[in-house]
Amino acid sequence: MKIKLYAAVLFVALMGSACSSNSTPVAPRTGLLALNGAQLLAKAATFDNAAKGVHYSGVAQSTSSSPNQQDVISGDATSDAGQALSKAGTMTDQVVLVSGTAYVNGNNAALQNDIALNAQDAAAYAGKWISFTQADSSYPSISSSLTLSSLLPNFIPSGKLTVSGPTTYNGLQVVTVSGGLPSSANGSGATGNAKVYILMKAPNYIVGAQVSLSQAGSSIKATISFSNWNKAPFIVPPPGSISCSTISSCK
Numbered sequence: 001m002k003i004k005l006y007a008a009v010l011f012v013a014l015m016g017s018a019c020s021s022n023s024t025p026v027a028p029r030t031g032l033l034a035l036n037g038a039q040l041l042a043k044a045a046t047f048d049n050a051a052k053g054v055h056y057s058g059v060a061q062s063t064s065s066s067p068n069q070q071d072v073i074s075g076d077a078t079s080d081a082g083q084a085l086s087k088a089g090t091m092t093d094q095v096v097l098v099s100g101t102a103y104v105n106g107n108n109a110a111l112q113n114d115i116a117l118n119a120q121d122a123a124a125y126a127g128k129w130i131s132f133t134q135a136d137s138s139y140p141s142i143s144s145s146l147t148l149s150s151l152l153p154n155f156i157p158s159g160k161l162t163v164s165g166p167t168t169y170n171g172l173q174v175v176t177v178s179g180g181l182p183s184s185a186n187g188s189g190a191t192g193n194a195k196v197y198i199l200m201k202a203p204n205y206i207v208g209a210q211v212s213l214s215q216a217g218s219s220i221k222a223t224i225s226f227s228n229w230n231k232a233p234f235i236v237p238p239p240g241s242i243s244c245s246t247i248s249s250c251k
Helices: 002-019 037-050 108-114 119-125 139-143 148-154
Strands: 054-062 069-077 082-088 091-098 101-106 130-132 158-169 172-180 191-199 206-215 218-227
Touching: 037 148, 037 158, 037 172, 037 191, 091 108, 091 139, 101 108, 101 139, 108 119, 130 139, 172 206
Parallel strands: none
Antiparallel strands: 054 069, 054 218, 069 082, 082 091, 091 101, 101 130, 158 172, 172 191, 191 206, 206 218
């Protein structure tokens, strides 16, 4: 609808300029709207990366293995720590990253899928906290996307960027930057697009994002909202964790 409306307005403007030399000039875009997509993303990044922390919650709608399966996640992130609670199909797990150590507490299905425990170990350690140091081979995959610098790039559009707005998102006035899939999807063979919603009022934090992608006959649409920007979340090591190195199938 917006595209059709814009085309109609543009047609009238062109016809007016062709028929008369007294057309009213269009007011220049000012403030945040005067910036291009790359400039807007860079401006938002200066605030996002300097923040003490953020809370987020998201939903991913998938048609891959289970039609219309809905996965949910919520969590908190800082510059060097993070925590997340997720549910994907039959899998539920919690992940915490603090002081360079990652912790996982999952059900049987999650432990087998996420950290590749065998069935026996997954049954024995389901519902218990397992700790991973940087010496453990599973550490990089477990700790990824938990900090601000590793979480946000999963939603930032790349390629040719377009800017639209202002509009509202969760009751906030925002400007939208849209483009191709985030660069983190490069090499995956997926196709799709992404958009972020940036606060019009400074500080210009990203308050929401959407990613739609297709790959190998399946499609996923993920949406995420960010709140409590610059408020430090309470992230502490869970008590009574068991070291991965003491579990036979844990890597």
